[in-house]
Amino acid sequence: RFAWLKDAWRTQYEFVAQEGAVLKELNDAEVPYVPTLICHGDIPGQDTVTPTWWELKHNPPTASTECPLRRHKHYRIAVKEVGMKLVEFKHGKQLLQIIFDCIFAHQQAVVEANIMHRDISGGNILIFPRAIDVGGNGSAYIKWTGLLVDWELSKPLKGDASFPRPRQPERTGTWQFMSAAVLDNHSKKLEVSDELESFFHVTLYYAVRY
Secondary structure: OOOEEEEEEEEOOOOOOOHHHHHHHHHHOOOOOOOOEEEEEEEEEEEOOHHHHHHHHOOOOOHHHOOOOOOEEEEEEEEOOOOEEHHHOOOHHHHHHHHHHHHHHHHHHHHHHOEEOOOOOHHHEEEEEEEEEEOOOOEEEEEEEEEEOOOOOOEEOOOHHHOOOOOOOOOOOOHHHOOHHHHHOOOOOOOHHHHHHHHHHHHHHHHHHO
């Protein structure tokens, strides 16, 4: 069967987990409407070196000259689901159902796994056709559901990584879908209410544009 392979350069910082590790936690907690992890891992020896050269040039760095460049590591992850872009929804009811599925996934991730997504956007909400078995007689029908993807910017709500301190040198997320409070105060700690507002912005954007 087909699977989805994501090849990316992930940010490499303390307390920033691999996306695959996050998905495993979500899968173990039986959070619905999220990708199912097959395997994942870093590519050995493939790290960005630009930040290292910057630090050598500014040695020793000070608070005012802290390296502004992100560190990245080559990373691959494979998941079972192959989704479609949100722009391919057929009608308004389907759009709302897909976004509702992802809101439910977000709620379950927070409640059951203590993980918040932190990058709600149109690109991270996919359409996934699920085959629904009918009565166990071999017949089935296709149900179009939502799939909340790209958990690499997520953050646990408990433990060392949950402390309200920045883990990367700049604000992460998709600006056009951020809440007004976050846009007004870039140092604001992201809350569930901000994520819910992002879902609203996604709904409004896709309903009006498409």
